[in-house]
Amino acid sequence: MTTGLGAEQKAQFERDGFLPVRGLLRPEEVESIKTALAGYLRTGLHSLTQGQPPETDTVQVNGVLIQLEPAVLSDKVKVSEPLYAARKIWNLHGNDALVTSIIRDQRIISMATDILGDEVWFFADKALLKPPHIGVEKPWHQDIPYFPFEPKEPYLHVAVWIALDEATVENGCMQYIPGSHRWGNLTTSTTWTETVSHLAVDTDRIDTSQAVLVEAQPGDVVLHDGMVLHYSAPNRSSKPRWAFVLDYISTRARFMGEGEPPYPKISR
Ligand SMILES: O=C(O)CCC(=O)C(=O)O
Numbered sequence: 372m373t374t375g376l377g378a379e380q381k382a383q384f385e386r387d388g389f390l391p392v393r394g395l396l397r398p399e400e401v402e403s404i405k406t407a408l409a410g411y412l413r414t415g416l417h418s419l420t421q422g423q424p425p426e427t428d429t430v431q432v433n434g435v436l437i438q439l440e441p442a443v444l445s446d447k448v449k450v451s452e453p454l455y456a457a458r459k460i461w462n463l464h465g466n467d468a469l470v471t472s473i474i475r476d477q478r479i480i481s482m483a484t485d486i487l488g489d490e491v492w493f494f495a496d497k498a499l500l501k502p503p504h505i506g507v508e509k510p511w512h513q514d515i516p517y518f519p520f521e522p523k524e525p526y527l528h529v530a531v532w533i534a535l536d537e538a539t540v541e542n543g544c545m546q547y548i549p550g551s552h553r554w555g556n557l558t559t560s561t562t563w564t565e566t567v568s569h570l571a572v573d574t575d576r577i578d579t580s581q582a583v584l585v586e587a588q589p590g591d592v593v594l595h596d597g598m599v600l601h602y603s604a605p606n607r608s609s610k611p612r613w614a615f616v617l618d619y620i621s622t623r624a625r626f627m628g629e630g631e632p633p634y635p636k637i638s639r
Pocket of ligand 1: 509514
């Protein structure tokens with residue numbers, strides 16, 4: 372399937388700033404991403420199996436970076452299973468062959484380019500893991516304020532959020548405020564969840580009761596705009612919630628760094 376979005380899906384994305392696309396990846400594709408991620412966790416967090424948490428917040432395995440959950444880093448909670456100790460794994464592009472190929476998968480690129488135009492930069496990958504009981508929240512935020520691109524406007528960035536596990540209300544599925552991608556840049560502060568810093572919006576200025584909670588099955592995808600307000604709750608359940616997120620930026624955006632943007636360009 373390389374067809375991209377239908378007219379109704381495109382209209383829904385433009386109206387809401389997010390769009391669930393069900394069953395995009397096959398079960399075996401989901402499993403192979405999980406196997407690759409598990410390999411980095413088993414290598415990078417091996418010391419946990421001997422009762423020793425790593426001393427630093429972030430561990431590196433062949434260029435791939437792993438960030439611990441704050442409760443594991445502080446030793447507040449003893450976790451001996453490397454698969455359930457990390458918050459985030461990133462920088463897989465160029466370091467992991469399987470993930471590098473998924474980033475260029477035409478099923479994904481055709482959807483991203485339907486929104487962003489025919490040419491995009493691949494900006495970043497990140498697996499967000501929310502382990503059982505200790506996975507922290509991701510506060511309400513917009514994505515583009517994190518990125519070195521201007522203007523901070525809709526339809527210049529799309530995140531492709533891929534469920535690797537079932538994501539539910541209990542384990543921290545994604546939440547979005549429909550239409551908020553057209554409300555401008557609401558990013559006002561930096562906030563902290565223990566040792567993890569976030570750019571955040573002033574929640575007094577938004578009505579979070581309007582949030583739509585998007586539960587998902589493994590292989591489902593949710594596309595979201597870089598300006599839409601979104602959030603995910605702490606994982607209070609006994610089930611992990613692994614997701615894998617790919618960020619694409621339209622080449623219509625202005626890069627604010629030095630020289631040419633150091634990101635691969637991908638065409639439809
Ligand atoms: O997966 C999550 O919990 C948060 C994802 C997110 O906020 C993002 O991709 O910008």
